[in-house]
Amino acid sequence: MVGRHKLNPERRETILLRLQELLMANSGENAYEEAFKIIVAKIFDEINVKNKKSKLFKNYKTPKETRENINKLLYMALENWPGSLEEGKTNLNDTHLDICVSEISNITLLDKNIEIIDDLxxxxxxxxxxxxxxxxxxxxxxxxxxxxxxxxxxxxxxxxxxxxxxxxxxxxxxxxxxxxxxxxxxxxxxxxxxxxxxxxxxxxxxxxxxxxxxxxxxxxxxxxxxxxxxxxxxxxxxxxxxxxxxxxxxxxxxxxxxxxxxxxxxxxxxxxxxxxxxxxxxxxxxxxxxxxxxxxxxxxxxxxxxxxxxxxxxxxxxxxxxxxxxxxxxxxxxxxxxxxxxxxxxxxxxxxxxxxxxxxxxxxxxxxxxxxxxxxxxxxxxxxxxxxxxxxxxxxxxxxxxxxxxxxxxxxxxxxxxxxxxxxxxxx
Known part of the structure; x- marks a missing residue:
């Protein structure tokens, strides 16, 4: 049995492996589309934080509240980045989404080049x-x-x-x-x-x-x-x-x-x-x-x-x-x-x-x-x-x-x- 990859923010390759493993996990939804939405929401939030706006991509008190805020990000991305998303909401269930958010919320995807996003x-x-x-x-x-x-x-x-x-x-x-x-x-x-x-x-x-x-x-x-x-x-x-x-x-x-x-x-x-x-x-x-x-x-x-x-x-x-x-x-x-x-x-x-x-x-x-x-x-x-x-x-x-x-x-x-x-x- 192969163990899951451990995420080490100091090593670029482990970030990729863990994100790939996590985002492509079977959720009952289109894995590609849901993974793409999560990455876009994370990137859009990082840009907002750089522009001194409050961070939304994080875990909240309940999975339901987490979903509501991720959907806010996706709707904003849909409005501000026309043609990047097909819809402004995630179809993952609350629990799976909450797990995904907890795994990557503290990782920075917008590093000194965009290669990690490109690779994903x-x-x-x-x-x-x-x-x-x-x-x-x-x-x-x-x-x-x-x-x-x-x-x-x-x-x-x-x-x-x-x-x-x-x-x-x-x-x-x-x-x-x-x-x-x-x-x-x-x-x-x-x-x-x-x-x-x-x-x-x-x-x-x-x-x-x-x-x-x-x-x-x-x-x-x-x-x-x-x-x-x-x-x-x-x-x-x-x-x-x-x-x-x-x-x-x-x-x-x-x-x-x-x-x-x-x-x-x-x-x-x-x-x-x-x-x-x-x-x-x-x-x-x-x-x-x-x-x-x-x-x-x-x-x-x-x-x-x-x-x-x-x-x-x-x-x-x-x-x-x-x-x-x-x-x-x-x-x-x-x-x-x-x-x-x-x-x-x-x-x-x-x-x-x-x-x-x-x-x-x-x-x-x-x-x-x-x-x-x-x-x-x-x-x-x-x-x-x-x-x-x-x-x-x-x-x-x-x-x-x-x-x-x-x-x-x-x-x-x-x-x-x-x-x-x-x-x-x-x-x-």
């Missing part, structure tokens, strides 16, 4: 259903790596069309704030098909300082061409939203961006005729793998000269069957770096072999890439995880430092080599 949300969605769709949260060390490689600027518009919990957007925002003395613009945009992940992304961005996050629940593969096809074929009784319709109609902005980050879903095929006919690489086909279409979609969402960091399965970069896709890509983008990631990267969810691809969109398409174009290729040997997905920490690492600093990986070295590579190219 990742665990909840991954445990519930995310992995079944071929969608896996990107390890935060890989996200930090990609953000440092791209070096987003304060004036640039940033998009993630498969944003999940918003990791790329949150880390980009924090990177910009650090570089600009805590200044930033609300110019990050996220889109995802999973409504639960969208609510998490909205919450994390709010915690990071964005009052009204630009996060939307849409199928990012639907574009203007696919909508036109639906209209022409009389299937427009209820047209779905698209990135273009949201940007153009609701915000009167163009649907092109300066920077793009993406870790598209690895699994699944697209068979919808209106989508297949709206992409170059899938015309006249009866089906195509989802991530292939996402690659074309990502490039089309960029401004000329726009930069991107995209995680792709290895077969899209090396498989014989995808040669035409690579030719299509190289005519439209200039690659600068390809980093092979180890199979442990997305464990314990999948051993899928992947690569991180860095580049920029050409200002004009070419018939074939110039012979003198160089691409740096690198292989990550250590990702900070073992083969089962468990964290491998650096010796004497700080428990509460970021995953980028805490885990034993060699991404630092690749980043340093890439920066040197770019400096040498500029001098030539």
């Amino acid at each position: 949300f990742e665990y909840l969605v991954s445990s519930d259903s995310k992995g079944n769709k071929g969608q896996y949260f990107t390890p935060r060390s890989v996200i930090d790596f990609a953000v440092h490689l791209i070096d987003p600027k304060i004036h640039e518009s940033i998009i993630d069309p498969s944003c999940g919990s918003g990791g790329f957007l949150v880390h980009s925002l924090n990177y910009i704030k650090e570089k600009n003395k805590n200044s930033y613009k609300n110019n990050v945009w996220g889109f995802d098909f999973d409504p639960r992940a969208v609510r998490i992304a909205r919450t994390l961005l709010r915690i990071s300082g964005i009052k009204n996050p630009n996060i939307y629940n849409v199928n990012s593969l639907i574009n203007n061409k696919s909508l036109d096809f639906l209209i022409k074929t009389n299937k427009n009784c209820c047209l779905p939203a698209s990135i273009e319709s949201i940007m153009n109609v609701e915000f009167n902005q163009k649907s092109k961006f300066d920077v793009l980050f993406a870790n598209p879903p690895f699994a699944g095929e697209i068979k919808e005729e209106h989508i297949l006919n709206s992409y170059d690489i899938s015309k006249e086909k009866s089906s195509i793998e989802r991530d292939a279409l996402f690659l074309e979609r990502c490039i089309n969402l960029l401004n000329p000269g726009g930069r991107f960091a995209i995680i792709l399965p290895h077969n899209k970069l090396a498989g014989v069957a995808w040669k035409k896709l690579r030719i299509w890509l190289m005519r439209r983008v200039k690659l600068s770096l390809v980093v092979g990631l180890p199979r442990a990267t997305f464990m314990p969810h999948t051993p899928q072999k992947t690569a991180l691809v860095i580049g920029e969109k050409r200002r004009n398409n070419v018939s074939y890439p110039p012979k003198n174009e160089e691409i740096m290729f690198s292989i990550c040997d250590k990702i900070g995880k073992d083969s089962s997905g468990r964290l491998i920490k650096k010796i004497d690492s700080d428990e509460f430092s970021s995953l980028w600093e805490r885990s034993d990986h060699d991404l630092h070295e690749i980043l340093y080599q890439y920066q040197n590579y770019l400096e040498k190219k500029e001098k030539i």
